[in-house]
Amino acid sequence: MPTSSTFYEQVYELVRLIPRGKVSTYGIIAERLSVRSAARMVGWALNKADLAKVPAHRVVNRNGELTGKLHFLTPDTMREMLETEGITFRPDGSVNLEQHLFRFIRS
DNA sequence: GACATGACGGCAC
DNA sequence: AGTGCCGCCATGT
Numbered sequence: 001m002p003t004s005s006t007f008y009e010q011v012y013e014l015v016r017l018i019p020r021g022k023v024s025t026y027g028i029i030a031e032r033l034s035v036r037s038a039a040r041m042v043g044w045a046l047n048k049a050d051l052a053k054v055p056a057h058r059v060v061n062r063n064g065e066l067t068g069k070l071h072f073l074t075p076d077t078m079r080e081m082l083e084t085e086g087i088t089f090r091p092d093g094s095v096n097l098e099q100h101l102f103r104f105i106r107s
Numbered sequence: 108g109a110c111a112t113g114a115c116g117g118c119a120c
Numbered sequence: 121a122g123t124g125c126c127g128c129c130a131t132g133t
Binding site: 007030035036037038039040041044045 | 127128129130131
Binding site: 025030036038039041042044047056061062066067068069 | 112113114115116117
């Protein structure tokens with residue numbers, strides 16, 4: 001087993017909190033994990049994630065672009081899943097964060 | 108152990 | 121406003 005599965009699990013746990021119809025960003029998740037400016041790690045973790053258990057399609061970059069779509073079954077899978085959940089897209093194909101960004105509730 | 112790479116983000120030019 | 125560089129940190133070579 002990995003020396004520290006905590007990082008993966010914390011990322012997955014946060015991603016699982018994102019409800020249908022909402023999305024979050026790599027940067028916000030990284031910040032929530034107190035690993036600021038290490039958004040790359042979030043993407044890396046999601047790449048190794050079990051897509052059946054983690055709604056990785058709900059994580060986009062800061063501009064609302066589906067930068068991880070190539071890691072799904074087909075390049076259109078990510079967008080299709082989001083559309084099914086009610087996400088609307090801009091003409092350029094990016095998600096309207098103003099409307100769909102999920103804000104984590106802090107305790 | 109050095110070096111490149113990656114589902115990113117911020118800031119300098 | 122577009123482009124580029126650097127920081128971040130785990131992995132593979």
